[in-house]
Amino acid sequence: MLNIDKIREDFPILKRTVHGKPLVYFDNAATSQTPQIVIDTIVDYYSNYNSNIHRGVHTLSQEATDKYEEARIKVQKHINAKETYEIILTAGTTHSINIVAAGFESLLHKGDELIVSALEHHSNIVPWQMLCEKTGAILKVIPMNDEGSLDMETYHQLLNENTKLVFCNHVSNALGTVNPIEEIIEAAHKVGAAVLIDGAQATPHIKPDVQQLNADFYVASAHKLCGPTGVGFLYGKKEWLEKLPPYQGGGEMIATVSFKKTTYAGLPHKFEAGTPNICGGIAFGAALDYMNSVGFDHIAAYEDELLKYGTEELLKIEGLKIYGTSAKKTAVISFNIDGVHPYDMGAILDKLGIAVRTGHHCAQPIMDFYKIPGTVRASFSFYNTKEEIDVLVAGVKRAKMMLL
Structure with a gap:
């Protein structure tokens, strides 16, 4: 109780x-509201150890780095990802989806098919439409019925050997419908397609287990989970994250840089160019702690x-x-x-x-x-x-x- x-x-x-x-x-x-403990975490960061992460040898940088990477581990444990490096800290759900969409540009060919559900937020429609325009891939839609549920019979008919990626929200933001993502993922995998699940609306109510779900990608935002805006995560299976090229170029995502050639860092930093929302990431970890304490x-x-x-x-x-x-x-x-x-x-x-x-x-x-x-x-x-x-x-x- x-x-x-x-x-x-x-x-x-x-x-x-x-x-x-x-x-x-x-x-x-x-957007959910923010508990005092998360607000205090934000104030504490800027009051006591505000510093850039990963590259500094001084104390403040080390403290900030440790707290930021602790937050990554909290996300990993919360969704039961197999490896910490499978968690990419992002600016939120939209950013996470765009990382995957941009990466698939190099993997798709004309005539490949993508499947989206009729219940999606624009953030899980528009990036894929843009991807289809660039690659010549075809976007197909799982229809919905009057009660706001997906027509799963049609979904199974849409799947074929040309299907490369299926994307669906775990929960509809407009209607609250909980989609049968276990069935969606299992059926997609039978034809060799990858699956991205938009968990933005699910994660405030449901604790996802990405290994049990067998999702290839799962994305969500902190500000739906009593955390700050401007931060979220992209979970991806190691094999998929290694296939995708970097989304942005810059600092942190590199191993070596010369004017002849640049080599990229390993996971997760390959997808984390530039200075991240350090405070937001740390506060996200505090929000997860709070919600798990409630249960x-x-x-x-x-x-x-x-x-x-x-x-x-x-x-x-x-x-x-x-x-x-x-x-x-x-x-x-x-x-x-x-x-x-x-x-x-x-x-x-x-x-x-x-x-x-x-x-x-x-x-x-x-x-x-x-x-x-x-x-x-x-x-x-x-x-x-x-x-x-x-x-x-x-x-x-x-x-x-x-x-x-």
Whole structure:
């Protein structure tokens, strides 16, 4: 059982007001809030050992290097990667996906096929479209159904000997659907294709085991995991990371440099050109420590309670429709009220101190499927409460009365 009152004390921002109302923060799928221990880690870095890493012999540099590499080990252990060097610290999920997409440019040929799911964030669509334009590869799509789940029968039909790469999110950011990635990975491997899993929305709720999943690549961002923005990770199996060329050239990613020839560093530094977000990486490690201390099993069970309660209470409102009704989903409720534009609903809720996300959530193909301009998305975290959901429900009712 979680002590929610104690947990909420860990998050200073939850004490603030918005427009004179207590903040109700239901935009966790965009960015989670940050506990004091992570904030303290950031302050400690800049106050006590701010320095560049890896290249310095002085004490501050050594301290910063040790802390940064400790964070890499924390990510490795958290997702159960086989080797520490299989963890590339990046600027976030989008950066991680682009590293892989850029690397595959040298591995693809005209007529090769890539498969993407219909439930993807733009970050897991656009880089692959750009790659297809450069290489002549063909992009195919796993369709979705009305409940917001993937059509797995069609997926199996799409796979063939020309399939080189499959990419799919673990959890849909727009609908909360948990995709059957184990089946997706196993089937792709049977035809020799690699698989990249976008774990940005899954990792706040689910602790992935990349060895058990047998994923070739798995990516996520710290700012969904109570960490800072501008940092994340790319996990890749050693054999794939060694096949891919460096994404950027510069310092740190080299072994030797001369004007005749440059040789590249080994993993993970081959993909980490330049000075990284040192403080962000260290704070990411602190965030993982914090969330593991809360416990992902406890988090999942409690958030499922919030999801069920929120779904039941919101559906009592006449004219409200929820998009994404898959049996397996995380604590995300995307909804609309008949005759009300989601932006108008979100603007009124903001005046009541309630933070939700409105629009297409960088998943425009999903909105096109449902033939809607967007949704109101309420996304819950383990520091939210049923009482806050009651505030949301009352706010939606009030907004509906004002707008209709």
